[in-house]
Each structure stands twice: as structure tokens, then as C-alpha cells.
Amino acid sequence: MPAGLIYLFFSPVCHQLPDRSFLLHGQPWAVCQRCSGIYGGLLIGSLVPGRRMRMPASPSRRRAWVLLFCGALATDAALSWLTGWPDSPLLRFVTGLLFGIMLAWLLVWGLAEWVAGRRPSVCAPDGSISSGGSR
């Protein structure tokens, strides 16, 4: 019963194709390999202490990082769906993992700014969060 509910819960957000999902005791996971990577990346990224997550001070550098991680996932997904490019489960998982870590990074910094209600902050080497400045 709980397994069925978990499958049902994730069904609107993932195709859940068994051949694209990891297996646990012969049963496919509730989400595909790429989504597993994304959720795993979100978990790993949120466990990294704030002092280790440095936010690029310049918007162009921040955009380049986001484009890199989004581009890796989007290229892998688009190539495999449109051209039948033989991507491996590992590649799907890794591109999802990198995307998830990037999402966690944006989420942590965004929430820190949102809660603090202040201007964009930069993490100092000692872990303190300063407002505004550049590194």
C-alpha cells in the first residue's frame, strides 16, 4: 500500500518508465534515473555547509554556472529523446545529480536572502554572510 501511494505521488512529475529506472530488489524506483539524480543532488547540495557554498559575485559567472548544469541535463535529455543518442543510466544520473546540486545551491542562497530580507549576500571564508560586497 505505501509503495503504491509513493508510485502514485510521483506519477505526475515523472514518466516512471521501468527501463529508465533503477531497481531495488527487482522493483523499479518511483522515479527515473535522471529524477533520482536530481533528488539526490538536492539532498547532497543541501547537506553542504553554507560556508562551502560560494556564490559567484558577478551575475555573468552565476549565469554561466547555471547554463552549464542546465545545458548538460537538457542536451543529454534532448539528444536521447530526439535522436536516440545512446545515453547510459550513469550519464542520466550524473547530469541529474549536477543539476540537483545546482538547484540546491540556488535554493539555499535564495532562501537565505529571502528569510534575511536583505540584498544579495556573499559568503565570507569564515562562514559569515555579508551583504552586498564583491570578492
Next chain:
Amino acid sequence: MNRQTLLKPALIAGIAVGVLSALPVLGALNCFCCAWVIAGGILAAFLSVRACPAAVTLGQGLGVGLLAGAVAAVVDTAFSIPVQIALTGMGMGVAEQIGEALEQVPNLPPEIRDMMRSIFVDGRGLGVIFLLLTGALKLVVYGLISMLGGAIGVALFEKRPPGADSRPPPATYQPPLNFPPPPPPPQDPGQVP
């Protein structure tokens, strides 16, 4: 960023994504990591960046994305009702759709499938309850995922440095240039210079 600047983009993006997600064929794109919902968050952030004279922060992007996702969930649920009525007219009502949806979930164990079918499909009146339950679930899922889309949108489209403000500085009083000097104060007649 004032509330107006935050609310308008969230409403526009939320309504667009809600309508697209409720459509029978186009809505299926949400199966790919909630593509419509993430796109809605990105769109809301893009509109905010365009509308706001000051640099939009990641936190504001999360906020506008969350709001857009909530609007999208409400619009999606509300828009689903007339779509379902239209489909019922064609012999494809909520109950039939739930039945088809249950068949399409590949990993659902057969006993769970039968149980869900007996509750939601055979008990026809519960179709509306299912619609409302799905709406509540969408409110959470769409909000969270669109929030992430908002952060991605700000990171992609905000090119101004943090704290930058493109608004003109507040007007201060400046005396006119060719103003004649004031007349000298009247001298006291009893005072000898």
C-alpha cells in the same frame, strides 16, 4: 521590489502554466520533470527582471516562482473542471480518465490499482473528490518546483550587479541659475554707518 512588481508576473506566468497544464495533450509535458511548471517559474522571474528597476535577487526569484506555482495549481484545477465536463460529453469523464491514468502508471501494483479503481472509478461521485485532492497535491508540488524555476530564471536573466538600481535618483531642489540676487536688507535710519 514592491508587491505589484512581484504579483503581476506571477499572475501572468501562473495563469499561462495553469491553462497549459490542464490541457489534455500539452499537459502531459509535465511528466518530464514538471517542464511546464519549471518553465512557468522561469517566465515569472523573467517578467520580474524586466519589470523591476532594481536588481532582482535570488530570494525574490524564489518568491515570485512560488506565487506563480500556486496560481498555476489553482488555475489548473479550476480549468480542469470545464475540460472534464467537455470530455464527459464525449464519453471521457473524470472516472474514465482516472481509470486510464491508473492503467498508465507502470509501476503500480495490481492490488493497489484495483483498490484505487474501486474507490475512484466505480464510485463515480468520488471523481470530484479525486480532482480536489489532486488540486491540493498540485498546490504543494507546483509551488515547490516553480520556486526552483524562479531561482533559475533570476540566475539566467538578471544581468545587473547585486544592489544595482536603474531608477533615476530622487529629485532634489536646485535653485534656478539666473535668479537675481536678493535685495539688501533695509537699513535702520537711526544707525550711522
